[in-house]
Amino acid sequence: MRRIIRAQLRYWDLTALADDATLAVSELVTNACTHGKGRPVGLRVRCSVDELRIEVTDGSPTPARLRSADVADENGRGLLLVSAVSKEWGVSPDGRMTWCSLAIPEGGA
Structure with a gap:
């Protein structure tokens, strides 16, 4: 998936x-x-004039949620990282899709 997103962004x-x-x-x-x-x-992955939107579905109705991880924890920081690099993020009303959007830099796309 990482290679796919990089290739699409190059395109x-x-x-x-x-x-x-x-x-x-x-x-x-x-x-x-x-x-x-x-x-x-x-x-x-969708691109509009001012944002890149990334949507991931897994079919589970249990919504993704932001967790707090202790220093020694090996996981639990994923959505914190997504929140840090994105303009916004969220979960669909049915819980099956988690998404984020990134601002397109001026002069991009």
Whole structure:
């Protein structure tokens, strides 16, 4: 998925977003694989004039949630990282999709 997002961003001439988008995709897909209870995982990336939207579905009605992790914890920081690099993030009303959006830099796309 990381290679796919990087290739798509090159195609859209948005390589300035590659690091943040790759991190967001990695974290959202990992969450879906880990917590989706074996359901198929989907990735959709859309680009508009002012934002890049990343959507990951896992079919589980349990919504993703921001957790707090202690210093020694090995996990629990994924959505915190997504929140840090994105303009906003959220979960669909049915809990099956987690998304984030990144601002397109001026002069991009």
